[in-house]
Amino acid sequence: MIxxxxxxxxxxxxxxxxxxxxxxxxKTVISHAHGFEGFKVxxxxxxxxxxxxxxxxxxLEDHTVGFRESPAFGQWRAIVGxxxxxxPTVQHFELVAKSDAVKG
Amino acid sequence: MIxxxxxxxxxxxxxxxxxxxxxxxxKTVISHAHGFEGFKVxxxxxxxxxxxxxxxxxxLEDHTVGFRESPAFGQWRAIVGxxxxxxPTVQHFELVAKSDAVKG
Numbered sequence: 001m002i003x004x005x006x007x008x009x010x011x012x013x014x015x016x017x018x019x020x021x022x023x024x025x026x027k028t029v030i031s032h033a034h035g036f037e038g039f040k041v042x043x044x045x046x047x048x049x050x051x052x053x054x055x056x057x058x059x060l061e062d063h064t065v066g067f068r069e070s071p072a073f074g075q076w077r078a079i080v081g082x083x084x085x086x087x088p089t090v091q092h093f094e095l096v097a098k099s100d101a102v103k104g
Numbered sequence: 105m106i107x108x109x110x111x112x113x114x115x116x117x118x119x120x121x122x123x124x125x126x127x128x129x130x131k132t133v134i135s136h137a138h139g140f141e142g143f144k145v146x147x148x149x150x151x152x153x154x155x156x157x158x159x160x161x162x163x164l165e166d167h168t169v170g171f172r173e174s175p176a177f178g179q180w181r182a183i184v185g186x187x188x189x190x191x192p193t194v195q196h197f198e199l200v201a202k203s204d205a206v207k208g
Binding site: 002003005019022023026031038039040041042043044045046047050051052060091092093094095096097098099101 | 106107109123126127130135142143144145146147148149150151154155156164195196197198199200201202203205
């Protein structure tokens with residue numbers, strides 16, 4: 001499994017609308033993508049314009065090819081893109097280690 | 105619960121030694137801290153010098169005061185600090201939403 005980590009900066013004072021939109025986009029678009037395994041949305045305490053979105057994919061290509069080269073990518077960006085103050089920074093990760101019980 | 109997210113850049117070609125050290129530091133130091141609830145270590149696919157460390161704490165102050173102002177912080181930094189190419193970027197997050205089943 002691969003972790004997509006997207007570092008997002010939104011325009012100021014749009015937290016409530018963005019949080020509704022990103023959950024809608026995840027549920028109506030991304031969760032139907034091939035290889036999608038789960039997501040988390042986290043809001044930064046020190047910088048209210050910053051969010052980190054984690055999406056778990058079965059393989060790297062499920063995201064970079066299967067999703068990004070499908071019409072679903074445009075649908076997703078139409079929902080969340082208007083909130084972005086800058087282009088999100090997106091990279092992919094593999095798990096090295098975790099504690100036995102992660103409650104998060 | 106609070107997520108501490110540390111964005112780490114290590115010196116090149118030290119992946120194996122760093123991965124041993126960070127796991128040792130987590131298990132021997134951080135996992136004994138008050139309020140510690142779990143961790144994940146992720147290695148970046150696009151940039152092999154980049155790691156993202158997630159630590160889950162019961163409260164923000166368990167990390168920022170309880171841990172950082174204790175002798176354990178120095179013990180932790182002695183183990184992992186020598187690998188850092190730059191000072192890690194550390195911020196804290198709260199969960200906005202997650203999918204019903206996150207396998208990660």
